[in-house]
Amino acid sequence: MMTIYAVNKVCYRILREPAFRSDLAVDPIAALSSEPLSEIERDLLITGEVGRLYELGAHPFLLSHLSRFGLFGLTDLVYSERIRAVGSGTENHTGGLPS
Amino acid sequence: MMTIYAVNKVCYRILREPAFRSDLAVDPIAALSSEPLSEIERDLLITGEVGRLYELGAHPFLLSHLSRFGLFGLTDLVYSERIRAVGSGTENHTGGLPS
């Protein structure tokens, strides 16, 4: 089973751990290797596919750290284009699935 | 103002961090120097005065780690004698003061 927890945690660590952040900027694949991400999750992070990560349940506020810190090739422009391409509406991101 | 939080945290770290535990066994004063303990708290820890620490509000389950790991000169016998000397009854240990 896959939860999106590991993706959320990467985003959280990006905010809170400057060393992790700079490691990611230098060599994202190496920096992510220690994280228990699924292959899909890792590839989506590396390629900055924030729309897909959102659809998989990653929290958008956490995802926004990726462009805030310019990681995975994301600028605010690219980020916004990718996330806005997602059909909005359902809000089932995050740890707490609505019952 | 002093809370007993720092004492509780030392006990928690003793349980969860083997390196901290062994540092404390080797040189307790040095190992505690980084902790935001009050002077009283630090001295009571160093001398294993668990009765006084209990009276100041430290959680007894956390304190019991001190004799469990044989720190600060505490054996189960010494620990039990010191803690049993405390008048029992009030249970206002811990973070959550009864209102």
Next chain:
Amino acid sequence: MAEIVAAIGVPHTPGFPELVARLGPNCEVARLFAEVERHLAAVQPDVLVIFDSDHLSTFFYNNLPTFCIGAADQTAGPNDHTKMPHYNIGVNSALAKKIRGYGIGAGFDLSLSEEFEIDHSIMVPLHFVTPRMNIPIVPIFINGLSPPLPAARRCFDLGEVVRRAIESWPGNMRVAILASGSFSLEIGGPRISHGKRSGVPDPGWASSVLKRLEKAEVNELLNEATNDRLLKAGNIGGELLNWIAMLGVIGRHRPRFIEPQIDHGHAYAVWRWD
């Protein structure tokens, strides 16, 4: 006995400290915060009880509280790289524990934090309304960002219990309440503006909330503010729960001052009864 002397509601947009530093005291944001600050200073609070939603900066999914009271003796922030000064601020841990104990006795399942830092959602308001950081706080964290959110009625009831806890405080103490948050805001989700990290998907809801607050139509607001409605106003729309908890503390009063920035999806407000 402690007395509740005022309540304020403000936004916490992370860009505001920098904006005001650049534009000076006559810009709209500076003037609005100054008005709130003036009221707050006038009531001379001894402590500021703050309803706030952490932005997954302090708390994370390894242990995400629905409600949590901060009861360290001091805290610091912002811890989330917001461009603003870094501050230390005192926490009234005795009052915090009193409120928590009272709340647990009343059936509120409050977490306790005795060691924590805080993000822009508390630090931006304090930067503007108590810039000398001389008034200790009691932060009460409400999960407003990670669905499922607590119900609006539940947050209002929490506020009522907080009021009773404060009123049962034995000593003299002047307590002001601060609610931090937006009414409509999207960050990082599909409804952000092109090229930005945020957007205001539902200014109509923000206007409607504003009218409810102006008229003290609390029940109507509680009925409208379902989880679904809040999230329709943006993935940060749950921050309204902080205002609702604040209303639970003060009850049905019309604000003495209220001013929106509807294009931002938020407002500035003051309740006084002196």
Next chain:
Amino acid sequence: MAEIVAAIGVPHTPGFPELVARLGPNCEVARLFAEVERHLAAVQPDVLVIFDSDHLSTFFYNNLPTFCIGAADQTAGPNDHTKMPHYNIGVNSALAKKIRGYGIGAGFDLSLSEEFEIDHSIMVPLHFVTPRMNIPIVPIFINGLSPPLPAARRCFDLGEVVRRAIESWPGNMRVAILASGSFSLEIGGPRISHGKRSGVPDPGWASSVLKRLEKAEVNELLNEATNDRLLKAGNIGGELLNWIAMLGVIGRHRPRFIEPQIDHGHAYAVWRWD
């Protein structure tokens, strides 16, 4: 729809795995756990919902929940140096999140943990009752060690909500409930035995709890089990709240099996209705 097929209540004394390894399957502890295991195996549960009090091993005062649901996909333990094998165990995170969402909707302010390990208080019971670690769990943590504790009635009500959440599960699923904990126990406090780290200050209370359970006198137990009464039975006396929450799930039933170890301040029990 999911079905609740049984409930068990057991102690979690950290020395028991080692004791049984030394004394073999005919010692009292081994026989009592084997009886519980036999009943549990007979009902063939798909998942085990566990009410447990963490011993400040997993959670600490930096963020101490009153109620928390563990919703990782797996966990491991013990994380507190208990002398026993280390296990990995699956967690049914979907059911966990279902219960949490349902609980929040019903006004229970549940924390969420998506990454956690567990201490002896879950691992000792599992070691004996599901030794192959093949039944996924949903841990529901109740603060039983750090006053102020949630009220007994509140924990019972939580149990009722957990039952309704389970019953609203769309698929077929056989759910068993496990309550972990003592009725009278002091660890590290003034009422421990001489030369030991623990003691049983109030075997009379343990006997009285046992009678209430035998007779299914739930209301009487809820009225008696005040915070003060629980703590009078020892600083670990709040673990009874886990049994009380379990009673909230299953309602008023007499146990099919119940056997105390009064000198330990605890008991072993099974509720079945098949």
